[in-house]
Amino acid sequence: MTIVFKFAEFYEQLLEYTYMYAEEGTCRLWMGVKPFLAVFRAQHVEPLLNSTKHMDKSAEYDFLHPWLGTGLLTSTGLKWHQRRKLLTPTFHFKILSDFLEVFNEQSKIFVYQLRNQTEKDIDLFPFITKCALDIICDTAMGKHVNAQGNPESKYVEAVYLMSEIVHRRQKAPWHWPDILFNTIGRGKEHDKCLEILHGFTEKVIQERQAEHKQYSDDISSENIDEKLGKHKRLAFLDMLLFAQKEAGLTFTDIREEVDTFMFEGHDTTAAGMAWASHLIGSHPDVQQKLHDEMDSIFGESERMPSKDDLTKMKYLEYCIKESLRLFPSVPMFARTITEDIEIDGKIVPKDTTAVIVTSALHRDPKYFPDPEKFDPERFTPENANGRHPYAYVPFSAGMRNCIGQKFAMMEEKVILSSLLRNYSIKSVQRRDEIRPLGELILRPDSGIRVRLTARK
Numbered sequence: 001m002t003i004v005f006k007f008a009e010f011y012e013q014l015l016e017y018t019y020m021y022a023e024e025g026t027c028r029l030w031m032g033v034k035p036f037l038a039v040f041r042a043q044h045v046e047p048l049l050n051s052t053k054h055m056d057k058s059a060e061y062d063f064l065h066p067w068l069g070t071g072l073l074t075s076t077g078l079k080w081h082q083r084r085k086l087l088t089p090t091f092h093f094k095i096l097s098d099f100l101e102v103f104n105e106q107s108k109i110f111v112y113q114l115r116n117q118t119e120k121d122i123d124l125f126p127f128i129t130k131c132a133l134d135i136i137c138d139t140a141m142g143k144h145v146n147a148q149g150n151p152e153s154k155y156v157e158a159v160y161l162m163s164e165i166v167h168r169r170q171k172a173p174w175h176w177p178d179i180l181f182n183t184i185g186r187g188k189e190h191d192k193c194l195e196i197l198h199g200f201t202e203k204v205i206q207e208r209q210a211e212h213k214q215y216s217d218d219i220s221s222e223n224i225d226e227k228l229g230k231h232k233r234l235a236f237l238d239m240l241l242f243a244q245k246e247a248g249l250t251f252t253d254i255r256e257e258v259d260t261f262m263f264e265g266h267d268t269t270a271a272g273m274a275w276a277s278h279l280i281g282s283h284p285d286v287q288q289k290l291h292d293e294m295d296s297i298f299g300e301s302e303r304m305p306s307k308d309d310l311t312k313m314k315y316l317e318y319c320i321k322e323s324l325r326l327f328p329s330v331p332m333f334a335r336t337i338t339e340d341i342e343i344d345g346k347i348v349p350k351d352t353t354a355v356i357v358t359s360a361l362h363r364d365p366k367y368f369p370d371p372e373k374f375d376p377e378r379f380t381p382e383n384a385n386g387r388h389p390y391a392y393v394p395f396s397a398g399m400r401n402c403i404g405q406k407f408a409m410m411e412e413k414v415i416l417s418s419l420l421r422n423y424s425i426k427s428v429q430r431r432d433e434i435r436p437l438g439e440l441i442l443r444p445d446s447g448i449r450v451r452l453t454a455r456k
């Protein structure tokens, strides 16, 4: 199926085509002279993601290279394998437990910031975003940027501007060549942002490196308490610095991984929490169950959640999963097909870009009857059991799945549970009044407008 693609509103057009070709579960598109295959049925997604061959990211990710280099998200081949092996232990249970402290500290600030925002219509999205940003700065770099208290941060501004510039460039083939991007495009603005972003991470890495050096070379994850002080929490950056010698990481290697975590690790969770708040605030019956769940775990206590408490938040987990079904933070992602592959009985030639459209995939009525309905019960073990494993992939799947998914679920549970323990949420927008913008992340076009009421 060949379709000429307009450039404006890429995501909305793409979704229209997925409705038109719902029967097929795939459709071929052209962006300029470049062919794409959109894939949005579980059976067709499986051979792509469950393969060790089609693991390379498509050329559109190259526009992230100036900022992220070839860190875990954008790298391929041997480099990706080595990095993934190196970084996987970074997400092990013990470290995530340490991060719980950060999530709790930041959620306290988040809830505190909202205390003067009750009984009026507010946009919750910026509050959630800044909280997520503070969390990722602390966990990835061990750096407090205090975005929640200091909205003017140049670094914070640059993170947003850069994501926006990259996304616009991806959609505009006439800005793909560097020469055109730098002359008629936003090349100058891009480079200015880059200077701020790299300047910031470089400074943080240098400071942390100096701290490690101060205690000689024998510092490791085992003796860090003794060397850096009992209360020093480990950040991803510390893990990279520990591994630096053995893995032969250069300063730039470290910077690209830190930048990658900064990019992948906060906008995604912020969008997830914002959409979840909207859906919960639009479904009083669901919210009542959540309040009951929180009350049954915490009673009158104001203590912060422990790991065990988080495990008990089953219904909240179903709500988060159902929100990510309807509004997946990463609404599409792409692979370069590295050798001919058969999908739905047809050969898709090597070098085609396959775009997995999660937003459409997650609305297949075969697996999710009445797909637009927000129904957290879809994710109870009984209801999820036996569902096609590729029908729901908000964190992608296979070897290149999201390395941060446990971190993300934990963060979302901590922040949303704090919100629910302290406030009732009423959405003041209907779902059809919010336009989801399919940029690098799925964002609401005009924020998430709610009215909060204090519960205590």
Ligand code: HEM
Binding pocket: 072, 073, 074, 084, 260, 261, 264, 265, 266, 268, 269, 272, 328, 329, 330, 333, 334, 393, 394, 395, 396, 399, 400, 401, 402, 403, 404, 405, 407, 408
């Ligand atoms: C709700 C939150 C999140 C969602 C929905 C999400 C989703 C995804 C998806 C769909 C991919 C695959 C992207 C692609 O193939 O282009 C991915 C990859 C990745 N994510 Fe996440 N993510 C989330 C949170 C996080 C967090 C919190 C971190 C880090 C702290 C993170 C780090 C990464 C990295 C490094 C990759 C690349 C993995 C690789 O290629 O080996 N993500 N994520």
